[in-house]
Amino acid sequence: MIEIYTDEYFMKEAFKEAQKAAEKDEVPVGAIVVSNKKIISRAHNQVEQFGDITAHAEIIAVTAATNFLGSKTLDECTLYVTLEPCCMCAGAIAHARLQRVVYAADDDKGGFMRFGKKMLHPKTKLEFGIMHEECSQILTEFFKAKRAAL
Amino acid sequence: MIEIYTDEYFMKEAFKEAQKAAEKDEVPVGAIVVSNKKIISRAHNQVEQFGDITAHAEIIAVTAATNFLGSKTLDECTLYVTLEPCCMCAGAIAHARLQRVVYAADDDKGGFMRFGKKMLHPKTKLEFGIMHEECSQILTEFFKAKRAAL
Numbered sequence: 419m420i421e422i423y424t425d426e427y428f429m430k431e432a433f434k435e436a437q438k439a440a441e442k443d444e445v446p447v448g449a450i451v452v453s454n455k456k457i458i459s460r461a462h463n464q465v466e467q468f469g470d471i472t473a474h475a476e477i478i479a480v481t482a483a484t485n486f487l488g489s490k491t492l493d494e495c496t497l498y499v500t501l502e503p504c505c506m507c508a509g510a511i512a513h514a515r516l517q518r519v520v521y522a523a524d525d526d527k528g529g530f531m532r533f534g535k536k537m538l539h540p541k542t543k544l545e546f547g548i549m550h551e552e553c554s555q556i557l558t559e560f561f562k563a564k565r566a567a568l
Numbered sequence: 569m570i571e572i573y574t575d576e577y578f579m580k581e582a583f584k585e586a587q588k589a590a591e592k593d594e595v596p597v598g599a600i601v602v603s604n605k606k607i608i609s610r611a612h613n614q615v616e617q618f619g620d621i622t623a624h625a626e627i628i629a630v631t632a633a634t635n636f637l638g639s640k641t642l643d644e645c646t647l648y649v650t651l652e653p654c655c656m657c658a659g660a661i662a663h664a665r666l667q668r669v670v671y672a673a674d675d676d677k678g679g680f681m682r683f684g685k686k687m688l689h690p691k692t693k694l695e696f697g698i699m700h701e702e703c704s705q706i707l708t709e710f711f712k713a714k715r716a717a718l
Contacts, residue, residue: 471663506659513621
């Protein structure tokens with residue numbers, strides 16, 4: 419039997435969210451939360467729209483998922499996000515105790531991995547690199563266009 | 569001339585917020601943001617009330633302050649918080665580029681200082697220890713009462 423609901427399938431869904439952000443002139447990052455192979459929340463970066471520095475895709479997706487499940491933790495959920503989370507988002511992910519986090523592009527400057535995986539909950543499994551190229555490229559193009567417009 | 573608006577004055581205001589949290593059976597942490605000696609936002613932990621793991625005092629106070637100023641950054645503001653921020657809140661504080669952060673009680677287990685001051689923006693000044701005893705005690709008493717009720 420062919421497995422449809424692969425990590426790549428879900429990362430593509432997160433990437434669709436990043437594309438929505440780009441269309442709104444937001445830094446293109448998208449995230450989804452998956453429980454038992456179902457997408458229970460989807461979000462994209464909305465910092466500019468809300469004028470809220472905390473409105474990152476991961477924060478919105480995680481809080482929407484906890485709200486949906488009526489639970490403060492997401493022990494059986496996976497977060498797919500197109501960019502390595504920042505420390506703020508890694509902290510929220512730690513509070514939510516996600517079972518798994520999968521991110522695509524890395525962020526050497528702003529990502530939490532500067533401080534190591536120990537910022538997450540010890541039970542959280544971490545994977546990265548799936549769709550790295552597409553998810554990096556959409557960011558590179560966004561910032562290139564921003565610089566050209568200056 | 570006697571200076572009224574000292575760090576202790578403002579930390580007392582943050583402590584009042586922590587007391588409000590305790591009254592609502594929330595982990596008693598309070599925070600305020602001060603701009604030019606004026607309190608522009610005040611908040612307490614509301615995780616239980618909102619069922620939202622991101623509803624920490626610092627997150628609410630910082631987003632309310634950015635909203636009040638109509639700015640994404642708080643370059644000329646000081647955050648007073650009764651407990652050492654967690655990584656999520658430190659990340660938000662970094663995004664908001666606060667001029668100064670003053671915290672009271674330390675949090676060896678959950679605080680961001682496990683990872684060092686470099687989690688904050690390089691321009692952010694950090695101080696701690698003011699009203700350490702009162703701000704620690706309200707937390708100790710809260711958790712003691714919680715354990716006794718089990």
